[in-house]
Amino acid sequence: MNSQESETDPSKFAFAVTRIATAQICQSVGFTSAQRSALNTLTDVAARYLRALAESAAASAASSGRTQSNLCDVVRALEDLGSVQGFRGAWDVRRTRTLLASPTLVNLAKFVECVDEIPFAKPVPRCCPPPEKRVTTSRAAGVSHIPNWLPAFPRREIINVKETEGEVERSGFGIELCGKVDGGCLVGEKMKVGLLEKRDRVRFKMGFGVGRGRVKGEVGEGIVGVDLRNGVCRGGKRVSCQVYGNVDGKDTEDGKKRKKSDVPRKRRGMKKNVVAPPGNQDNGFLIDHPTR
Amino acid sequence: MNNNQQSSEGRHDDDAALSEFLASLMDYTPTIPDELVEHYLAKSGFQCPDVRLIRLVAVATQKFIAEVANDSLQHCKARQASIIKDKRDKQQKDKRTILTMEDLSKALREYGVNVKHQEYFADSPTTGLDPASRDE
Known part of the structure; x- marks a missing residue:
């Protein structure tokens, strides 16, 4: 190109x-x-x-x-x-x-x-005018009351696609925070922002001690879980931020290495937790986010 | 009155000469092709369907470039003439005249164009050498 x-x-x-x-x-x-x-x-x-x-x-x-x-x-x-x-x-x-x-x-x-006439060495091709762009005006679309010089409306398929995209965006956009407990320390948190595949229910789960480690029963010491919980809850639909302080730097690195491979399992673990009644979770919270 | 008549006569002469000149442009082919001139003119917002005017612009540009080139040729010749005798003997063999940045910038300065070129910019390995000693 x-x-x-x-x-x-x-x-x-x-x-x-x-x-x-x-x-x-x-x-x-x-x-x-x-x-x-x-x-x-x-x-x-x-x-x-x-x-x-x-x-x-x-x-x-x-x-x-x-x-x-x-x-x-x-x-x-x-x-x-x-x-x-x-x-x-x-x-x-x-x-x-x-x-x-x-x-x-x-x-x-x-x-x-x-001065003697010295013509140019080679005949220069005259630039042919660019092919006329076929602009579908509003008249061509069959709408008579709109002036002719206005551009045409976008095609109907495009509008439909955009609408559905917007829906997906509305329903699927979110921040996924996956807490992970490694040796008692909550080390990794993964943020995923973007379009997800369409699904019925979206659940956000954040919290201290909600991760896979808790299922295993390893609740560790030495964690400073600063639970800020200053998330913006608009109509109970979105929770954005939670910060966990970590004392042990070494553990964090270790956790980062494992983080990628652990993602699918972690999700499965999360689902399990979600199914469990929220009362079981001591220091976390759970938000159900049903699609409208 | 008399003066007016003279000037009107002169005007007639001028007009005749001008129309003759413009008519001669129809047959004249400038070195700068019409298509190129039209391209630049269109780029600058110049609209004119008359081919003679386009030719006129082409001729004017050609004249300007020819004058600049001629001036730099004179600079080049003057520079070559000022070379000391023993070197000039060698130089007699090749009477090549090369358009160099040095002469060109000198010539362009007279036309209001200030060319600043790098002193030691070598666009070929032999650039820094004396033109006379290049072939050796």
Whole structure:
């Protein structure tokens, strides 16, 4: 994709063509060869000159209330760009002579007469206009009261898909916090944020001592479980945050290593716990989150 | 009155010369192709269906570039002429003129373009060498 873009990049192509033209001009002047950097610089100057000329002429046309530029605009632009060098008659600000009799134009005519005609080395393919994009307007969709220039409505399938996605998002989005007890220490907590597969009930379970370790009956010492419970409970639907401080750093690392492999089992364990009545859990809490 | 008549006559001459010049542009093929000029013009918001104006812009650009190139050629020749005699003898063999950054930046400075190039930027292994001693 990238290489294709660089190949078909119009500005690079234009630069390459300009470079050939510039090289031809240099050759006609009498140079036999050129440094690459010098030629590139001269090419850049040529392109900038062209664009400056065009911009100046376009601005001049716009200031006289026209969209199309004419000869006078071009001559004005030429004089503007030639004012660095100076030209005969530049003093004549009040234009006692007509603009069309400008010395710059006369110089150009002389140049055309004197200099041999050197056509470009190769015929340049004219860029074909891009294929017209078929825009389905609102009229095409069969709705007559909406103006024609407005874009069409999105297709019905797209809307449907988006709606269902939104539902999934609403029901499935959540933070899964899995506590894990390792040697008595609650070490890992896994946060999973994102779209989950669609299911009927989503349960969030957080807490100290609710993990797999508790099922095994290992309740350890040396844990500082800071139960902040400052979660935002909007209508009892979402609980967001719970932080557990851990004293033992070594245990944490160990737990992190095991964490990945333990995820499926842990979930199973959690389900077991969820099924159990909440009264059994001493330091945790359980929230049922039924889908609407 | 008399003066006015003269100026109007002169105007007629100018107009005739101008229309002749513009008509000659129809047959003239500038080195910068029309398509390229149209591309740049369209990019800058210049709208004109007249081919002669596009040719005029092309000719103007060509003239500008030719002038810059000519100036740098003069700089190049002046530099070569100032080389001491014994070196020049060797140089007589190859009368190559190379467009270098040095001459170009000197020429462009007169046109209001300040080119700043790296002093020791070597775009080829022989860049730093004297042009005369390159072939040795």
